[in-house]
Amino acid sequence: MEWIEALQKAITYMEDHLLEEINYEDVAKRVHTSSYEFHRAFSFVTGFTANTYIRNRRLSMAARELVETDAKITDLAMKYGYETPEGFTKAFTRFHGVAPKTAREEVGKLTLFNPLTITISVKGGKSMDYRIVQTEKKKFIALVREFSNGIINDEANHDVADFWGECNSNQMLSPIWMLREDGKRDLYGLCSPTTEGKDTFEYGIGIIVDEDTAEFDQADLEKKGFRIWDVNSGTYVVFDCVGENGDCIAKTWTNFYKEFLPQMGYEAAEETDYELYFDGTRPEVFCELWIPIKKK
Known part of the structure; x- marks a missing residue:
């Protein structure tokens, strides 16, 4: 459907x-x-x-x-x-x-809230930059927490942002951050795919494990609260999120559902989506948003 x-x-x-x-x-x-x-x-x-x-x-x-x-x-x-x-x-x-x-x-003034009708209006003259990437399996190591599904796109909720703030202010990511060389210390915000019957999702903050990652003692890092997070190979659409704060991420998600999906012949796939925060190599973007997709 x-x-x-x-x-x-x-x-x-x-x-x-x-x-x-x-x-x-x-x-x-x-x-x-x-x-x-x-x-x-x-x-x-x-x-x-x-x-x-x-x-x-x-x-x-x-x-x-x-x-x-x-x-x-x-x-x-x-x-x-x-x-x-x-x-x-x-x-x-x-x-x-x-x-x-x-x-x-x-008989004061009351608020009228009518039933919704979903329509999509496609307008010309507006560009939406993206790229489609076929990825191999990826491995990350991250601090992971569970959050309620209800906080998604809730402007009044700052739980995920507070998680980032806690990690930064308490230098909680130092054990993994130092596994990468200066200029390659990109951080990832990992968001778990759906789990049947659960009303929560997992969000992790971490680094990718690849040839530029120093060797580490997995058991030691797990004792410090870190976890290996595996992501399967697949197809991703990648958007640049441009702005001063996380509001640009929500805007990009909105464009994904309202503009990209109706026109491009894809649908969202059940896999990890993530934000990529660059270590100074792309100062013009707040982050990249990687969304898993599949052909309809």
């Missing part, structure tokens, strides 16, 4: 089951996509997560019912998925800018 059709089918499913206890994992199963890949694709294409979409649609519908009927606020809270009236009131106020009671009594 085309990914654009899968996203639209997912939206239809969410609309049909808005008043049921569902989340993005349930929706992903419905369109036969891993929860990780669905969450990532949906959030980068729409600008918000599927869970946020469900919550906003419920609150929009609840507001309409609030002002058009005499339904009790307690009943509306239960109907739209809140365990207590207090939880409903807090969410309603945050979304609409006015409390439910005030909205009913004063």
